[in-house]
Amino acid sequence: MVLLDPLLILALALNFVALGVGRTRAIVNAVALQGIILGILALFVHEHIDLRTIVLVLVTVGLKGFGFPALLAHAMREAQQEHEVKPLIDNMTSLLLGAVGTALAMVFSSTLPLADQHTHLLVVPASLATVWTGLLLLTTRKRAITQVLGYLLLENGIFLFGLLLLEAMPFLVEIGVLLDLFTGVFVMGIIIHHISREFPSISTDHLTKLKD
Amino acid sequence: MVYLLIVFPLVVAAATFAVTSNRWRPFLLPVGGLGHLALVLYAVFGTTAPVHGPEEWLLLDPLGKVILLVQSSLFFLCSLYAPAYLSIRSDRPNRVFCANLLTMQAMMTLVSLSHHLGLMWVGMEATTLVTAPLLYFNHNPRSLEATWKYLLIGSVGIALALLGSFFLAYSGLKAGLESTLHFDQLIDHASELSPPWLHAAFVLLFVGYGTKMGLAPMHTWKPDAYGEAPGIVGTLLAGGLTSCAFLAVLRIYQICQASSVAEAAFAREIMIFMGLFSMAFAAVFMVRQRDFKRMLAYSSVEHMGILVIGIGIGGNAIYGALLHLVNNALTKGVLFLSAGNIHRVYGSKVTDDVRGALQRMPLSAGLFLAGFLAITGSPPFGPFVSEFTIVTATFASGEFVVGGIFLVLLGIVFIGMGATVLQVVQGNAPDHVPKDLNDTFATCAPVLLCMGLVLLLGLYIPPPLELLLREAAAFLEGQR
Structure with missing residues (x-):
């Protein structure tokens, strides 16, 4: 329990890294590290650690920390540019928006009617702030790969909230969720690969042909 | 039994994946479609024993029966059409296409059967993922764009629904209950759930699964996806997948309804508002729409709106909405498949190039025209009966403003859609249209069958179906 809050603060800090850095590879690493931290967090939230918890922690760390980055690196191998090309808002502004969002998440969480055992925890504000960061990255970046990273941050935020709900998700369902996430990133990787073959870059600026 | 319904299409999917011949593989689709339909008919009408799995995570209730019946019938009709389509498109490898169609069917079945909201989420997300390669079947830049947006x-929509599901579980935890996502337990303890969390959960789940249904303003993927997808995929999305997403919305609505009068009223208000908004949005984009496949996508947005309005009004409109679900799915089958036939022959789907379809390919164009008349609610077709039921119930419940707007919007849609459809079917066909492609028995018979069912439902609703729909409506209203 002692390590819970420092780990959550580290996870929050990684949100800002993801928003602030320009190189795609650095964002991938930030999101991967956050995934590893989330996996480890599960060990601290659960009161008694059984086999089920250990398997879940291993699967989570394996997928979020190593599986997804590998899939994304594979998808990126043919895409040339490392830097974000002209995001809708620059990194400074997105950092600022991220900070405002995180502050609002803190304030908002303190007004939420939390169960008594959760009132002193940072889990809920960290979860909401991460969801916000993910949505920010999704909507303001143009490279397909960064949008996937935004989606992964969004899922990380939701995963954090899920830590409070041990009994609601049976083991099989939880594995199902992770499997879906894995397949999702896998399919997105394939599509990105096709985008990079079809167009000169993987900017979604190329994907504006369909409209009314 | 309950596992068989899910596993059977998966086994056939594996078999199609194993077949190496591009030419013979598609013929496994009708086998899978027929087998699944037979199993579904037995599970729905043939047995009185409850169909469920261990711990009742999977349970076939009346509402699930309706959805299952609709999507299985539609899949069967599409599977009859598929071999002919894929033989015309023999330039494209179809291994992934065939296997994914059947996997999609299995996942839609999982959603229809799920009584655990986490499991339902898993099924719903899986349908998104298996349909992505289906949309990308044509492998061109346009379909790539559509697939990316859809995915x-x-x-993201589905991710919000997961957060909503967690909020729902938390509403139980906050109330001192054991946190659960088991549907029946949530219903049993609905009145104890913490109201603020339930409220937030409803909003997130409605937005999330509403995105999958394609309600405005979360519908933006729909015109692109339906516009670029092959006709079969469009049909299964517009008739099957959206119905499954609708089921997910109904599940959360049931929990709200069981919790308190205020919560139920809130849910109904949102549904009526979003329904009318979707209809209005669709109407605006259908007027002067030149692309007839995108037009069908907006028609789907409109009809999803009609479904949630029906639930929002309540009473007999619920029965109307469920009947409309059946009618909409079948009519969408007619429209998407016949539009696909026309698109293929003309090599275009904009009204600038496509004219004189009645002259060039009378059967497909005739079916397209009849499908248009049906979907816009003209008698004697099925949608007329269901829309009429909803409108009557709306006025009977005193919602005159809602009823009035509903009718005006139906009128606008009729005029807007009519203009586009008539441009397609009337006039003289341009000379450059290739002469070698034509209507064939295999590409028209399944559509004709679909149209026959739409007509039948307008004239006579078979008593077992009527009974099933009544049961489902009663189930939805909480008479368990």
Whole structure:
């Protein structure tokens, strides 16, 4: 329990890294590290650690920390540019928006009617702030790969909230969720690969042909 | 039994994946479609024993029966059409296409059967993922764009639904209950759930699964996806997948309804508002729409709106909405498949190039025209009966403003859609249209069958179906 809050603060800090850095590879690493931290967090939230918890922690760390980055690196191998090309808002502004969002998440969480055992925890504000960061990255970046990273941050935020709900998700369902996430990133990787073959870059600026 | 319904299409999917011949593989689709329909008919009408799995995570209730019946019938009709389509498109490898169609069917079945909201989420997300390669079947830049938007918007929407599901579980935890996502337990303890969390959960789940249904303003993936997808995929999305997403919305609505009068009223208000908004949005984009496949997508947005309005009004409109679900799915089958036939022959789907379809390919164009008349609610077709039921119930419940707007919007849609459809079917066909492609028995018979069912439902609703729909409506209203 002692390590819970420092780990959550580290996870929050990684949100800002993801928003602030320009190189795609650095964002991938930030999101991967956050995934590893989330996996480890599960060990601290659960009161008694059984086999089920250990398997879940291993699967989570394996997928979020190593599986997804590998899939994304594979998808990126043919895409040339490392830097974000002209995001809708620059990194400074997105950092600022991220900070405002995180502050609002803190304030908002303190007004939420939390169960008594959760009132002193940072889990809920960290979860909401991460969801916000993910949505920010999704909507303001143009490279397909960064949008996937935004989606992964969004899922990380939701995963954090899920830590409070041990009994609601049976083991099989939880594995199902992770499997879906894995397949999702896998399919997105394939599509990105096709985008990079079809167009000169993987900017979604190329994907504006369909409209009314 | 309950596992068989899910596993059977998966086994056939594996078999199609194993077949190496591009030419013979598609013929496994009708086998899978027929087998699944037979199993579904037995599970729905043939047995009185409850169909469920261990711990009742999977349970076939009346509402699930309706959805299952609709999507299985539609899949069967599409599977009859598929071999002919894929033989015309023999330039494209179809291994992934065939296997994914059947996997999609299995996942839609999982959603229809799920009584655990986490499991339902898993099924719903899986349908998004298996349909992505289906949309990308044509492998061109346009379909790539459509697939990307579909995948990203769909996944984000579904992610919000997961957060909503967690909020729902938390509403139980906050109330001192053991946190659960088991539907029946949530219903049993609905009145104890913490209201603020339930409220937030409803909003997130409605937005999330509403994105999959394609309600405005979360519908933006729909015109692109339906516009670029092959006709079969469009049909299964517009008739099957959206119905499954609708089921997910109904599940959360049931929990709200069981919790308190205020919560139920809130849910109904949102549904009526979003329904009318979707209809209005669709109407605006259908007027002067030149692309007839995108037009069908907006028609789907409109009809999803009608479904949630029906639930929002309540009473007999619920029966109307469920009947409309059946009618909409079948009519969408007619429209998407016949539009696909026309698109293929003309090599275009904009009204600038496509004219004189009645002259060039009378059967497909005739079916397209009849499908248009049916979907806009003209008698004697099925949608007329269901829309009429909803409108009557709306006025009977005193919602005159809602009823009035509903009728005006139906009128606008009729005029807007009519203009586009008539441009397609009337006049003289341009000379450059290739002469070698034509209507064939195999590409028209399944559509004709579909149209026959739409007509039948307008004239006579078979008593077992009527009974099933009544049961489902009663189930939805909480008479368990």
